[in-house]
Amino acid sequence: MTSRQNRNHRDRADRGIPEATVARLPVYLRALTGLQERGVATVSSEELAAAAGVNSAKLRKDLSHLGSYGTRGVGYEVEYLVYQISRELGLTQDWVVAIIGVGNLGRALAGYGGFASRGFRVAGLLDADEAIVGQEISGMTVEHTDRLEDVIADHGVSIAVIATPAAAAQGVCDRVVAAGVTSVLNFAPVVLSVPDGVDVRKVDLSIELQILAFHEQRKAGGPDGYAPLETGDAPPGATQYVEAVEA
Amino acid sequence: MTSRQNRNHRDRADRGIPEATVARLPVYLRALTGLQERGVATVSSEELAAAAGVNSAKLRKDLSHLGSYGTRGVGYEVEYLVYQISRELGLTQDWVVAIIGVGNLGRALAGYGGFASRGFRVAGLLDADEAIVGQEISGMTVEHTDRLEDVIADHGVSIAVIATPAAAAQGVCDRVVAAGVTSVLNFAPVVLSVPDGVDVRKVDLSIELQILAFHEQRKAGGPDGYAPLETGDAPPGATQYVEAVEA
């Protein structure tokens, strides 16, 4: 993925949280808010790790990057940890989001509850199709992509969500970047190129299915009836990326 | 304890393709089909790597896991490579998919063209809501989740896509697994637990946004400006909120 500037050296005052850790923090956060709703006040790394589907040592190391927020012999205070993680992730402030491309997927995103509840405010829906412009979706009126720059400037959009067809994605991306947006979430099945300093994350539905198909094929006996080569072992690809918490 | 430690040692005779490589193969495949449509017959690792947005050495190493399919001094034959990657990913056969949960997202998935074009055939749409059951969506009639096991058996579903609300996801997952499905693509914001041998991949829209927010905050002066955790010992109640950066 298009990485930010390479921070070669990392001083000991280490503000640099490993990327892998950052990617897990939202998972912890969700598990914690779940516990919070159930009235749980404190939680051990073991319990939280189970809820998040990770190894407990990894969880502790991840949290240690934020600081020392646990109490030995007791665990972590749920509310406090929720606050610390939220703050580290930047969720204590609101982020203004624009969604470009209001097809099936864009519509689903516009109505997705998980955004608003985490401080992401959808401030604009835009589409190039005149038939869609003007429609009311999730309480918002779809605007024409001609107004893209205006919408970004007027609402202070800092994150652009691209849900256009593949062919349009790079063009839209160039425009939002030119308009000052430095974070892009891309659903279009293309590799976007962006200048340094701009973050792009990609979500690709068909890629996920293809990865599943790979493992499924392997379980079924390998490519074109090719027999699996690991002899007498457990299934090679069994639950590698998502841990089975318990059988 | 389950037998999971035996995926450690991995020989080269082993068909064990690194997970990171598997995740990139679909990207290469897409780039290649794009070239194919434009009539390109051969491509160098440098060109293909650029199209896929990766380092060329990485591309070559990835492809070397599949076998030696390039010609030194020339490059790779596009058509041949398309076939080899497709075959490795298991795309030379059809995969039968069921989508459970036909809300906004499920609807978008049902109509997503990227599935059918890669050999993924959606054989069933299911929902628990009586108001949705019976509706015609993308040429299919939504069935009631009561019929989940029947649909899986009748159509030979091998991949389940879960797009239900979070609360329903684990229950649905248990049922599809009990019905023999061993690959699950989960869009619900929960950590699913499954027995060994079942693969789960998760797509979480709000997590992606949260990761972007983290980096965005950092760009806005987070890491250098103030120190998020040096003085971060204020109790949760003490409203020590981060000032909103820029308008």
Add this chain to the structure above:
DNA sequence: AAGCCTTTGTGAATACGCGCACAAAGTGCC
């Protein structure tokens, strides 16, 4: 207040992924 028990935080070992750089291998020109 001393000792026991629980749980954190982290050093150390291991595994993994990335990218440089180069020898090997093939093409095509002369």
Add this chain to the structure above:
DNA sequence: GGCACTTTGTGCGCGTATTCACAAAGGCTT
């Protein structure tokens, strides 16, 4: 046929991620 040029395939070193295992730290009981 030989030579120069191009591009693959990979050995190697480096940094990151993961996991184990344990000492330090805090609470609780007696």
